[in-house]
Amino acid sequence: MEGFADFLANPLVYLSMPVISAIVGYGTNVVAIYMMFHPIEFIGVYKPILGWQGIIPRRAAKMAGISVDTITEKLIDQKEIFSRLDPERIAEELEGPLNNMVEDITNQVMLEHQPTLWESLPNVVKNQIYKRINREMPEIVAEIMSELKANIEQMYDLKDMVITNLTRDKALLNTIFQEVGYAEFKFIARSGIYFGGLFGVVQMIVWLFFQEWWLLPAFGLAVGYATNWLALQMIFNPKEVFRIGPFNIQGLFMKRQEEVAKDYGRLVSQELITPANIIEAVLKGPYSDKVFAMIGRHVQKAIDEQTSIAKPFVTFTVGTQNYIRMKNSAVEKIIGNMPDALKHVESYADDALDLQNTLMTRLQALSPEEFEGMLRPAFEQDEWILIAVGAALGFMVGVFQLIVLFGDEMGITGGGEAAGQAAVMLLQSTGLT
Template identity: 55%
Template sequence: MSAFFADFQTNWLVYLSMPLIAALIGYGTKLVAIRMMFQPLEFVGRKPFGWQGIVPRRAARMASIACDTMTDRLISAGEVLSRLDAERVVKEIEKPLLDGAEEIAREIAMEYQPGLWESLPEAVRRGIIHRVQAEAPGVVRSLLDMIKDDVDNVFDLKDMVVTNLVKDKALLNRIFQQAGRKEFQFIAHSGIYFGFAIGLIQMFAWAATKNPWVMPIFGGLTGWFTDWLALKMIFNPKQPKRYLGVFEWQGLFLKRRKEVAADYGALIAQEIITPRNVIEAVLRGPLSDRLFALIQRQVQDVLDRQAGFARPLVVLAVGSGRYQAVKQRVAEKVIERLPEAMTYIEDYAEDAMDIRNTLVQKMQELTEEEFEALIRPAFEQDEWILITVGAVLGFAVGELQVILVENLAH
């Protein structure tokens, strides 16, 4: 021991540098590991050499896992649309609805019977337009009720969520980073403390052996162990547990359930399950053909009712083929105008659907395992790569540390 103190007095700067450099190794490898999880968004390099962030590289799988938890346990397509009141929707889009009905009536009449339409007195033409406008709100109400009654056939919520996340990898990154921001801070800061503790052990090992392999081995151990331990401490134990009768610990992510739920719910409501995205998915998603078929049937039924007893005369005047074509053309024009008309309900729909509060409330009801699944995929997928990289970087820095120590010692 006296020899150690004598050596320490002579090379005190060398010994003091060891835990400090070990702390730096722990911190630096954590920052690199966290960055490697999310950056770069696209592959950089020449295969097989290069790198793409783990989350963006596995975007489809990550999005699917996150979406499974979201749509299976938190919110359903029916829940999203069931809160929209048909009367309120009609009121919100009243102006574009009536304007659109008038324009469509004029355009179709001019397209199929221009001479006849122009020869009609203005009062007659206005009467026809008013009849069309009077029917329009009823069509919207009926259509919305039909959609809500058979929502799974016209709105694929999971496809909407996955499509948006895969298309926007930066958004997918943001979800995991926002939900786990304090966990990532903990990982980085834990590298300092764990690294410093290992550095103290390294200091005594170096004093006892003076073996140059001590530095890189302890550097690799610091990079590997601190990564592994930090990841374990984020998710374990799932319930608060007392250790050594002194301190209590619960997995950090699970301990922050309320805070995470609020952040996660707000982000999903603001970025993914938004009225604009829902409307877009309904109108242009994989099930949109079924919606358009509903719209066509509704519009054609209205036209048949409007023709009433005069329908045989109308068919006789324009021909049965052209009559069917008119109905088809009206339906197409209605569908063309739907996206613009639906923008008028976005503010109302956001309040009515109340996605944020729904998600927060439902997240509080999740089991520990289900709650962990919200962010665990970001850590679990290829986490061995991150731990290995931490060990390799730590080993490399340890080699540099040998050179530094030898120079300081001389």
């Protein structure tokens, strides 16, 4: 009964063990969560060994790839996105800015290549030219949009757009996982207190009967390891609901499918798959050369049609080569102004695509196995590192307990009076005394 006698002689020291264990569990879980997301860029001496970068930012390309697979395979693909855009409506939205752009570009091209001829033309003639071109522009835009939709696989890559944006903006990638799983990360942190305290009670009871120097470090390691592991299991398992008496049991993330779907739909539609990002991807993505070639082909065709009657006179006046240079110059200037012009369709495109509601309703309809893929990749990548870090920190705290609380008994210097003071201060800080 030596253990009980020791307990009665030093109750605060023993009672501090569950408290320390709870703090260890909480602390290791908080550290593990932080290490998932931070730092965004590598900090250390030699990448990737001597230093650290948050697991999600470090695996940004792979994480983004997993996310976009879920989006394109289960929620929406690029064909459906563009099928919701009406070419005629796009032309209407662009009519105003294109009219202004055409007038400016016509003046620039003519003054650059044929300043004398252009300046000698009466304003009435110039205005007729502007009006004729502007009258044809909506049809040209509608033709370009129709061809884009018909050949969207060769003109736009949704997966490349999402991966490019998420790898370029790692903070956004962090935000997506953090907002989608905020309740789960909060649970992981708090579960450290519950599981850690429970392990601490077991640790205290075992220590009453069995006092070996390795026991406290071993329990610390077990607490750091098990609290992380158990929390992860409770988040994703069981996937399907099953009843135990009056209770419905299901993984915490699975329970929140409806809520997560709303947050995810809002976040992705407002920050990632936006009309502005889609336009940028079309004009700057891997198929941009094909897009510009298509636009150039339509614009050159329109110029030839506009000048078809007067073309012999035009080519005689300015020369065939100069006429070709004028056409190419006009095409280049129109393409250069496209990004600014297309900003005028963003509001219409946002309403037409209705991505937030689409993503939300389809995410709510996913099976538990499919839904798990929204958050599980954040944990699966190097999950063992997080658990190992928790175990290592727990082990170090176990060594601290051994030295500070029971150093004298174990024949380790650094115990004694400091142990009692540390225990009293710890219990006072937690409100247990």
